Amino acid sequence: MRTGRGDGQARAAGQTRVGGRVRVDVRAEGLVQGVGFRPFVYGLAVRLGLAGCVGNDADGVFVEAEGAPERIEEFLVALERDAPPLARIDRISVMPRTPAEAEAGGQPAEIAAGAGGGVAGAFAIVDSDASGRPRALVSPDGATCADCLRELADPGDRRFGYAFVNCTNCGPRFTIVRGVPYDRPLTTMAGFAMCAACTAEYHDPADRRFHAQPVCCPDCGPRLRLLDPRGAELPGDPVGRCAGLLRAGRVVAVKGLGGYHLAALASDEDAVAALRRRKHREDKPFAVMAADLEQAGLLCEVDATGAALLTDRARPIVLLPRRAGAPVAVSAAPGDRRLGVMLPYTPLHHLLLAAVTGPIVLTSGNVSDEPIVHRDSDAPARLGGIADAFLTHDRPIHVRTDDSVVRPFRGRGSVLRRSRGYVPDPVELRRPAPRPILACGAELKNTFCLAEGDRAFVSHHIGDLENYETLRSFTEGVEHFSALFGIRPRVVAHDLHPEYLSTKYAVELADTLAETELVGVQHHHAHIASCLADNGEPGPVLGVAFDGLGLGADGTLWGGEFLLADLTSFERAGHLAPVPMPGGTAAIRQPWRMAAAYLQAAYGGQAPEGLAVAVRNRARWADVLALARAGVNSPLTSSAGRLFDAVSALLGPRDAITYEGQAAIELEQRADPAERGRYHASVSPAGHDRHHASASPGTPAAPSGAVPGGPLVVAGADLVRAAAEDLLAGVDPAVIAARFHNGVADLVVRCCVALRDATGVTTAALSGGVFQNLLLLQRAADGLSAAGFRVLTHSRVPANDGGISLGQAAVAAARDHARG
Structure with a gap:
């Protein structure tokens, strides 16, 4: 038996031969349905003169092939080497069998396979076998291929100007699939009966629409x-x-x-x-x-x-x-x-x-x-x-799917929103999940993740779970993925924040499912675990998790974190010094409140006169500061996102935002990329007990070797004070914005160097929504690399909360695996 990918040729020697022929059963797993893989196998087998059959089933594609040993060998090599452009083979297994002639006493006999059979001396595509638990992958939607575009533009072609032209190499897949195996009756094309011409193409092995499930034309397809x-x-x-x-x-x-x-x-x-x-x-x-x-x-x-x-x-x-x-x-x-x-x-x-x-x-x-x-x-x-x-x-859309968003970073793509075109391709887990997992994700930019074995299926972008329509999209998506991939969770992972709708859903679901374990995963640990999973790494790493906020293991609001982490556990090794959020969530919508809180921390309540942010908001400034001092509706937070908000509001003129992250985004856009000066933030040990992840009894201990004296504490207020003084001195706000970014990148490097000296860990992982800031990401990654670190960043899933569900799944799988 041969299992794996690209691991050499399967030799026919030693197999049972009858009349100089050998027979093998082959199973192909991966992205092999809906991508023209069966027609490809058929054409390859016919060209090599093999007998047998190929078909779909719940696991992928099965093949039975019989012929001369050298032809079988050539077939197995070409199966992986020459696969169709949309196919991705994760695993090929080959099992020798006794040739069909021997089983039939030397007479031609049927080769049984799934729902049909090929006859010795011929090769056939047989009916799909829909029995069994689904494990086959479903293809993402693919952009229109060059061949279809040529037909679209050809006045002599019967599909000229037809808005739904597609073939096995392109077109709708995930958004029209209702179930597996991927066959027309289980797609939203089921209501369009193929005309005679399309039927002929569908059954013609020489046509690129051979067994293309969405095949259609102006006579029979959508209008x-x-x-x-x-x-x-x-x-x-x-x-x-x-x-x-x-x-x-x-x-x-x-x-x-x-x-x-x-x-x-x-x-x-x-x-x-x-x-x-x-x-x-x-x-x-x-x-x-x-x-x-x-x-x-x-x-x-x-x-x-x-x-x-x-x-x-x-x-x-x-x-x-x-x-x-x-x-x-x-x-x-x-x-x-x-x-x-x-x-x-x-x-x-x-x-x-x-x-x-x-x-x-x-x-x-x-x-x-x-x-x-x-x-x-x-x-x-x-x-x-x-x-x-x-x-x-009139072609129905089965699954609502937004466009994906990416950006170039260091010669490759970095995903900011993972949806159409990428979903539902799985991410491979370094530590396979012993039991099926549902990870419910975060509140904002929500995705969920279903994982089993080494496959983690991160959902399409759901959005912010703030209204009934989005919550319904979330629950319907979980049900669809569960049915599509045959995953019935026995572990349900969730964020620690009890008021997140995703957390409430997780708790309610676990209550209704027998023998289901509920696993809480701290928000920033999930960010770093997501980066580890994205890069196929187990850790430990020095994880820098900078975001808006998430509930910490100590019950406060974290967001500017340095974690010593692996997939099972973490230790809080450093963080930004907490400041109050005057008015709670109002401080997110009105960043000037964070400017007031940081200026109070920087100047001890005696901020200098003449700052425009204080002048613009003088009617409420004193009241907001009083709230912060009294701790009334002013939770403490170490959030890096709120620090960026404070400096953005300080430079003005925006005091309120209309979408999440706007103030920080505008601060990045304002920064002069040519400026290399930087502000300095002091760093000192906290001298108090460290906070550990303890989502459930029996959680493995955090990686050893933390900083003596407690976690490092970074004075973000130093950066705000430096920015305020430059502003009062008449320095260009574009220069101030750049010096602030450079200062944050510098504190990331200095803290990681200090933690490396204390722990010996030389790999850094950057995650969290703040690292969507390309200027900060580039400066921090460059600085860490120059300091000798191996730097992990995101590419396949977002650094923002859209990647949280993968991190939750990776943590839950690793903890399950560690318990044996």
Whole structure:
């Protein structure tokens, strides 16, 4: 038996031979359904003159092959080497069998396999076997391939201009799948009976649509329509008329793969401003879709890494430096030096962009803070007040899925939102889960994760669990993934915060499931564990977890943490000095409150006169400081995110935010990247007991070797004081912002060096939403590398709370594994 990937050839010697023939049973696991793998196997076997069969089942793809030993050998090698472009083989196993002639007394006989059988001397694709527990992977949705694009543009082709052209190498997958095995009856294409021409292609081994489940054409497939806001169909070509509306300054809702988008002409300031006003999205940037790389290059600076990300089959939104004078409305991304750009990933997008002849804003179809609309029945009610028309179709979307967002970092992509195009590809766990796990994630940017064995299935982006619609999307997603991958959790992992809706769901679910263990995972430990899992590392590491906030093991609000951590446990080895959050969550929405708290800490309540932030808020300043001093509704926090908020408010003029993280994002955009000066923050041991992770009795001890004298405490107020004094001295705010960033990067390096000296750990892991700040990430990573550290950062899952569920699953699996 051979198991593994790329581990050499399986020799036919020693196998039972009959008439110079050998037979093998082969199992392929990984991404092998819905990607043209069975047609590929069929074509390969026929070319080599093999007998047997291939089919889908709940585990993946099974193959029975019989022929000359050298042909079988060639078949096994080519099976991995030449697999289709969308396929990913995780495991190939080969089992020698007695040739069919021997079993039948030397006469030709059927080769039994699943629901059908191939006859010796022939090779066949047999019916799928739907029995058994599902373990087969489901392909993410794939961008339209070059072959389909050629057909789309060919006036002589029967699919010319057809908005749903696809084949085995591209098209909808995850968003249309209702179950496995991946066959048409278990997709949302089940309601479209194939016409004679499509049926012929589907059954023709020489056609690239051989066994392509979403195959369709204008005669038998989905139909495109353009509707007015009342639902009446507008006459004429839907794409051409929609393009005319966009050029005329209208807003159109466009149905995509994972839900509706809202579109407007990107260069039309009035149209984009109207979209922003109607959507109630005051400042958060919109994404822009360009027709091709050349058009994207007119909008942004596109290097080789950016080009590779833009043209990847996932077709994510890619954050790139915006070109000066780019033909994009100011309202598309106000105050941001970057632009989120993507290329068309469906035939409909290609047709629309060609008809418009210019980039379009394409943002999620929802009102701010609500999940994206994906059901046709919901679209008129939820988008009717925003869109002037609806470009829609009758192929149902089974799973709501937002666009993914990535950015280039050190020559590769770093995911900021993992969704369409990447999900549901699993992440491999370094320490496999002995029991099935459901990790419920965090409250903001929620994802969940189902894990079993070495596979962790991180969900698509769910969003902030702050309303019923998003919570319903979460619960429906858990049920769908559980059924799709046959995972029934016996361990339910959750955040320590008792008021998170994800935590409440975890507790309620564990109460209803027999023999289910509930495992609490501290928020920042989950961040570092997520980074470890993302990089296939077990630890220990010096983990730097900087974010907005999360409930600490001591019951306070953490967020500027240095952890000595591995996958099972952690020790709090350092942190930012806590300051009050005057007004609690009000201090998140109104960053000037954090400026007041930090100035009080920096100056002992006697902040210097003339600071604009205090002048702008003089009516409430004294009351807020009184709240902070009295500790009334002013919880202490070590949050790095709140420190960034304080400096952003200090530089002004924004005192309130309209979306999460806005103040810190604007501070990064303001910083002068050429400035190398930095502010200094003092670091000293706390001298008090260390805080350990203790989510449940029996949790393994933290990694040994922490700093003598207690965790390091970093005076973030020193940075605020330095910034305030530079501001009063008339220093350019862009320089102040840069010196602050450089100061934070410096304190990260200094603390990690001190902790390395105390522990001997030479690997650092950077995680948490604050490390979405590219300037900080680059300066911190460069400084750590220069100091001799091996630096781990995120690439496959977000550093923000979208990666928390993977970290929870990795911790739960490692603890389960450690208990044996």
